[in-house]
Amino acid sequence: MKNLVIFGARGASREGAKRVTVAGVTVSCGIIHTAAPDFAAELSPGHVLVRVRSFSCNYRDRTFFHAMRRVPSHRFTAVGSEFAGEVIRVGAAVTDLASGDLVVGNCHYTGWLINEDGVREGVVTNQASKEYLVAPASKLSRVPRSMTIEEAGAFGLNMQTAYSMVRRAAPKPGDHVLVMSATSNTSLAVLHALRDSGVRVYAATTTTDRDNELEALGARVIHMPRTLKKPTVDRVAREIRGFTHALDPFLDLNGQSAVENLRPMGTYVTCGLLAQNPHSAQDPSLGNGVSASQLLLPAIMKNLSLVGNCIGLTRDLQAALDDFERGRIGVTLDSVWTGNQVGGFLDRTFNDPRRFGKTVFRYAS
The missing domain is CATH 3.40.50.720 (NAD(P)-binding Rossmann-like Domain)
Structure with missing residues (x-):
């Protein structure tokens, strides 16, 4: 599976990799391929397997770049806290999502950190650029059919x-x-x-x-x-x-x-x-x-x-999705990146003063 990653800043830079400086730290970046999940493996009853189609970063993600300053250059991490993905499979207890649905992360957060069902509140993932992720169904929300993959990748959080x-x-x-x-x-x-x-x-x-x-x-x-x-x-x-x-x-x-x-x-x-x-x-x-x-x-x-105010509640996300479906709101997109445009995507996201709106990275279908 594809992963857009940044490498640790300590040691030699990755040969042939793009370089980008974010939060004062210069790192190599690129697309790497790792083993795909076992699609035949049984999912936990309340969980969902999602294939990420697009993702974006937020201001908070600068902190993860800064953390890579002391990490050896042979190690890497995926990035991103906002995503849109296609449901591939659902667990036996999931009734409100189905294969083929386009979903975004539901970052419901009250401040209790863990809800009454034992699910962690807040951001679904800090590694949204992994092509596949497994998440509790309660952490995902279906988007309107009128929303594009690119808009969805900039919407949820x-x-x-x-x-x-x-x-x-x-x-x-x-x-x-x-x-x-x-x-x-x-x-x-x-x-x-x-x-x-x-x-x-x-x-x-x-x-x-x-x-x-x-x-x-x-x-x-x-x-x-x-x-x-x-x-x-x-x-x-x-x-x-x-x-x-x-x-x-x-x-x-x-x-x-x-x-x-x-x-x-x-x-x-x-x-x-x-x-x-x-x-x-x-x-x-x-x-x-x-x-x-x-x-x-x-x-x-x-x-x-x-x-x-830290993030919001499920009803806040649903209100936004409903308003989008009614045509009351839109999404301000700056640019969309794909393929090997990793360095350009990260530089535009974090460094370019001309950026206006969200920059989104899209994986090919």
């Missing part, structure tokens, strides 16, 4: 997180919702989720050449650097007497600005940090980061609600 953030923020028609780091993949998914909801959406970004795309998602664009002769977050906040909600993928990058520009009784929802590994922690855009007092003092003084 991304949209499940976005829909959870919007659900927990609970904006009402007419509210003013600020979306921080608007060209990040999570924020683009949030913009899709908010589209046509009746709220007034503001997309805050340092990117200067994506106004048309962000406006097409229903947002008013706010440019962050004060040197630009365009609206900045604090200026717009004064115009509208503060935002009612702020949704933010990077607490340590945007948290202070977001809470300072919320109106009293506002809500701030965040799902992560920019500094998820030592290399990212050195990003100059972080400055000195954000302190607890910089977040909590405005929250106390203005009676704000601060909400932490």
Whole structure:
């Protein structure tokens, strides 16, 4: 079976392999072939064998590249935390999935880590580039027939997180919702989720050449650097007497600005940090980061609600799938890669500032 892999960074580089640098670590990468699973072997009753057709990486996956810095170059790991695949076989107790179904990962997460059935919550796999995987049926969701293989490979974890953030923020028609780091993949998914909801959406970004795309998602664009002769977050906040909600993928990058520009009784929802590994922690855009007092003092003084969000629930993913089937939302895809385009795929995913949306790798049928 095919595996898109990265090799350890210690020792000689792999002869003929592509090289890519992610999170400060330069590794060899490529497609390798390993033994396929035994298709005749009996599956556990509640499990499903899936053939991965497409997959993508998320910001969190940088951490796994950083971990390869001390790994010998003869060792390797598959990558990716988002996938779409075809059901090959199901266990005897599985009744809601069948051979031939196209599925994505259901990363249902409450924070208990293990659910009442003993199934681990959260991301289905951190090695989505393995061509075959076995997962509990509860960790998979069927996608609409109208969804392409490429769209599905960029959908599950991304949209499940976005829909959870919007659900927990609970904006009402007419509210003013600020979306921080608007060209990040999570924020683009949030913009899709908010589209046509009746709220007034503001997309805050340092990117200067994506106004048309962000406006097409229903947002008013706010440019962050004060040197630009365009609206900045604090200026717009004064115009509208503060935002009612702020949704933010990077607490340590945007948290202070977001809470300072919320109106009293506002809500701030965040799902992560920019500094998820030592290399990212050195990003100059972080400055000195954000302190607890910089977040909590405005929250106390203005009676704000601060909400932490990790992924989402099954119902969040299902709501996103239903909205896609109804044509209410789409998927912002940057590019699709295949064959031996491994280095280009990884470099575009993690390093290229021109990327807008998800990059997807597709295995040939």
